[in-house]
Amino acid sequence: MHCKALHLSSSQYALLLAHCQTPVNKTMEERMGRGVPLFVEPERPEEVVERIVYLLENVKDIQRILLENLLKKHGDCEYLEKYKKDGKIDVQTFRERVPLITYEDIQRDIQRTAQRGKHANILCCEEPVHFHQSGGTSGGKLKMLPVTGSARETLVEYFVMIDAWFHMKSTVKRTSAGGIGMTFFFGGDCLKTPGGHDLLLVSSWFVRQSMSAYRQTPERFASPLEVILCRDFAQSVYCQLLCGLIRSAEVAMMSSLIISVLATAVTFLQENWEELCNDISTGKLSARITDQKVRRAVSQILHTPDPELAAKIRAECSKDTWAGILTRLWPNLRFISGICTGSLLQFVDHFEFFTDHKVPVVCLVYGSSEGAIGMNPYPDAHPNDITYVFLPQMGYFEFRNIRDSSVVDISDVVVGEDYEFIMTNLSGLWRYKMADVLKCVGYIHSSPEFKFLGRENTLVNVAQEIVHEYEMTLAVESAAKLHLFAGAHLMGYTTTVNVKSFPGHYVVFWELQIEHSSAEGEHQEELEQCCLAIENSLNEKYRADRNMGTIAPLEINLVKPGSFSNLMQQAQATRCSTQLKQTRTYKPDHPAVQFLYSAAQHKFRSSKALTL
Incomplete structure (x- = not known):
């Protein structure tokens, strides 16, 4: 679908930007309550796809207006106050005076925000609604990151866009209609900051956002919600595998936020298939499952002995090779989904081995603990060929050239050059160095198309050499x-x-x-x-x-x-x-x-x- 680019005034673009951050046909509260963004297809996905195309055609103007609005809204916060010129901060002043930063540069400001609670106005002038804890993927370091209401609404909208694009553009998606999903998501714990805000992992937020969808359409998932919300990782993955094996003929999709989690589940299966078979054969759940809510929920699925199914699983798992094991155990599996670019690409080879090259691996999203960023415009592409476009209403994006360290905005990146991605998000991260290294491989409409190369983190060196x-x-x-x-x-x-x-x-x-x-x-x-x-x-x-x-x-x-x-x-x-x-x-x-x-x-x- 193609939308003709229009030449609009700044005020008209501001209205467009506001529209892009407003839910389609439903209020945000209604849609969040229903869990639509994560698992329920949008009611009119073609309209959402049309909007995405429009965004990609007008990246430069939307980015400019977004930054102007962010500076106007948060210009009086403590962090930006020190970079003002003549008492003001505009786009030019922002580019000239606000430094590129890392997490360590603002860690104390984030801690103060978490301690102060309401009306902190330290990094921005909007109160956080909760804090995300990163997964420790940046050199093993955990980070605590504020999330404002504006950012949360944009994140919800992001998943609506991803679902609509996948629904409309993917052949793989259409072949899986009618099947159920094994979704390896884990609820985890929700802690509290000193100021009283929730502190939770992005994956935990993702699951909690999805609970209504689970409750309304449990028939679409192999495992009951109690299993997903189980705080014990080993008990949760054991029961997810058990439920998936019992309902193996119905499974059409396996997914997790990150593909390595699915690889961990397969390793867990390799180590525990005999015990799983025993449960299925006897109709009794292993004593290793001590969470009583989980036991009651799984008993609704594991309610009768099935020695015939257990024998089939034993026969497959005891073979000399595990090549094709996933398609042998789940014969109607149509696709596997999870983030699998950069350093995660190695897991694609695993799943091609485990599926005997019969099931595609799909990677849709480009996001982080700091916020949603972009999407894969070609959802059926092989992971080796995946590229991303940035959605311009998700934040203000800049790029530092790896070759000469010059910094440009999104409309000025050059095809063939490598860049470190710099993000200004909606929650008070200003010119934040993401350490992701991207290569510009082309343009889609007016939006650059990037290939993810990896992280720019420097290894501890031996002789003053630099190896990224x-x-x-x-x-x-x-x-x-x-x-x-x-x-x-x-x-x-x-x-x-x-x-x-x-x-x-x-x-x-x-x-x-x-x-x-x-x-x-x-x-x-x-x-x-x-x-x-x-x-x-x-x-x-x-x-x-x-x-x-x-x-x-x-x-x-x-x-x-x-x-x-x-x-x-x-x-x-x-x-x-x-x-x-x-x-x-x-x-x-x-x-x-x-x-x-x-x-x-x-x-x-x-x-x-x-x-x-």
């Missing part, structure tokens, strides 16, 4: 694809440095799944080639230092199966998000590094000289 997280991520994943021996699949990895030895060196922890009975130690040559390939993919400074001997050869440590799943469960137990992405880089003194060293079974390195 996204650089290491690309190197590791490329080496695994090109040089891993047949039948081996990379299930998880992370990187650190060893500076206790001299000279220091980089350490990459790998977890492999091997289809056949061969041991990792039998493939020393291939794994040493992987080490060499990773190093040859890093920057010239690293390669020169390595050849000079100021950096020792990189080391791959192979950890025992299930190590990364156990690491994620430990993170959940210490209140990192159950939707946790695998952190790609750790400082050497981080507890996760010590855990992975203890799980290491084999070490490999190559002493060959690197290519310069």
